[in-house]
Amino acid sequence: MSYVEIRGLSKRFDDASVFEKIDFEVERGEMCVLVGPSGCGKTTLLRAIAGLVDPDEGRIAIDGREITALPPKARGIGMVMQQYALFPNMNVEQNLSFGLEQQKVPAAEIRRRVAAMVALVGLEARAKARPHALSGGQKQRVALARALVLEPKLLLLDEPMSALDAQIRKRLRDELKRLQREIGFTAIMVTHDQEEALVLGDRIAVMQAGRLSQVGSPHKVYGAPASAEVASFIGDFxxxxxxxxxxxxxxxxxxxxxxxxxxxxxxxxxxxxxxxxxxxxxxxxxxxxxxxxxxxxxxxxxxxxxxxxxxxxxxxxxxxxxxxxxxxxxxxxxxxxxxxxx
Ligand SMILES: Nc1ncnc2c1ncn2[C@@H]1O[C@H](COP(=O)(O)OP(=O)(O)O)[C@@H](O)[C@H]1O
Ligand SMILES: [Mg+2]
Missing domain, CATH: 2.40.50.140 (Nucleic acid-binding proteins)
Known part of the structure; x- marks a missing residue:
């Protein structure tokens, strides 16, 4: 049994199907990248996994435990979105501490975990800065650190770098890969950028018009596309x-x-x-x-x-x-x- 299991997940809004019979797995410590054109249903799928959207059919299990009916807070899932959504009146450390305080983690442990996470994302010099004083790349690092400090069972990332300019985006991409290797967190990341998918994904799920057209290693998806659609989207064939x-x-x-x-x-x-x-x-x-x-x-x-x-x-x-x-x-x-x- 895989660490994350998504089985037969479907969602309709009114009469229109957003995604249908989605099946895939993610192993512990793996980064699965969900890639597909704009409007194909990626965000809605991620929101269904997080519990923010009710799927019509199917089930989701993490670490052997079914979470399909649990409220978002009880799922142990962290989320990072395109918009940073940081607390504007709190500095970097306070943004990171907030969730831990809510969980009633002892103060000394909060200080230790926050300091370690701030160092991991390279923001020691900005620990006392408020979001408005940070660059876009720094804000997104804070958003990532704020999710990771809670040690989620699964991290969901929805186009986390799409608001950044090309150079920062590449740097943050490499950093995300390094962090994932160092901490070993399990993540599903959404992107519409095939290069980002190939660089970051241990496993790539290609989504088109609400269906997964291929799931596999970057090597496999790039080198042996399963259909003309995958070939033209991922490999520029x-x-x-x-x-x-x-x-x-x-x-x-x-x-x-x-x-x-x-x-x-x-x-x-x-x-x-x-x-x-x-x-x-x-x-x-x-x-x-x-x-x-x-x-x-x-x-x-x-x-x-x-x-x-x-x-x-x-x-x-x-x-x-x-x-x-x-x-x-x-x-x-x-x-x-x-x-x-x-
Ligand atoms: N709350 C909603 N009500 C109705 N339609 C929605 C809702 N949320 C998303 N959709 C539709 O579902 C489709 C997929 O959207 P989305 O998941 O945001 O795609 P992506 O993230 O791949 O760009 C779109 O056609 C969108 O209009
Ligand atoms: Mg989206």
Whole structure:
């Protein structure tokens, strides 16, 4: 039996289903990231786990104990939301102490736990500051520390970093991962950002239109997407349908393919080295032209046109190669191993 078990959880508002028959588990000490497009039901699912929304069907158990009918306070669940919701008239330490005081924890223990938690999130120098004097990243660290100091059985995080700018967001993301390793808390985090999901998740649950389309390790979900929807949401894959592949590549598949942009191998540029003729062997070849490019840093993403098929191709950005000019003709090859039937 897993530490957290969600079984057949469904919720409707009036006539509209928000999510249906949701099943997944989280092991103790694991960070499960729930990722999906805006409006797919992530927040409502998290609120149902917290007890803030009544599910119509299904059950939730933590550590072998069913909590489906318990009020929010009795569930031992901590929550961190996008909005920090700190107590504005209390300083950092007081924000952290409040919940422990409510639980009638002895004063000396409160002082010890709060001091340790303030140090863990690196806010010693700001311990006496009130929220208005803190940056967005610091406020979110306080919100996280305030939830963690209560040692919840399960921590729920709802897009906790989406209000922060890109750089702070990446720093806080790494910090959250470190904290999770150090403290070993169990968490379900919601995000709509696939990179955040891949970096933070021990397990990823991809949610689309109120259903979980795939649950698995980041490696699995990224490398072996279960459907075209997962492939296009998580991996930014090229999705090719049989009829198009038959026309453009020298191959006759029966099912659709998902191919990661990085899987393309450029075998030659005709304008640079004349005609390139490589036997197709086990790979599949096609002629394409460069329609556009995006500089992504470590890679350059080219948008290619191969007959009527639009393809994305990622090429390592090496200083020794200049970028390909728009209109450059090239021949691309796919290794059979990079092609996933979906
Ligand atoms: N209290 C509510 N009453 C009616 N509809 C709701 C309520 N809460 C959420 N919804 C609907 O449920 C769907 C999922 O919302 P939400 O869980 O917030 O999605 P996400 O967090 O993935 O963006 C949306 O269509 C939203 O309008
Ligand atoms: Mg939401």
């Amino acid at each position: 090229n999705i090719l349908v049989p009829a198009a592949i038959e026309r453009v590549f020298h191959h006759r598949p029966e099912r659709s393919w998902a191919i990661h942009p990085g899987a393309f191998e450029v075998v030659g540029f005709r304008h640079l080295n004349g005609s390139v003729s490589l036997a197709p062997e086990r790979g599949f070849e096609a002629d394409a032209t460069v329609a556009g490019m995006q500089m992504l840093g470590p890679v350059i993403r080219y948008h290619l046109q191969a007959d009527t098929i639009a393809l994305k191709m990622d090429v390592l950005n090496k200083p020794s190669h200049g970028p390909l000019a728009p209109g450059s003709p090239l021949r691309i090859r796919l290794a059979a191993a990079d092609v996933r039937e979906i």
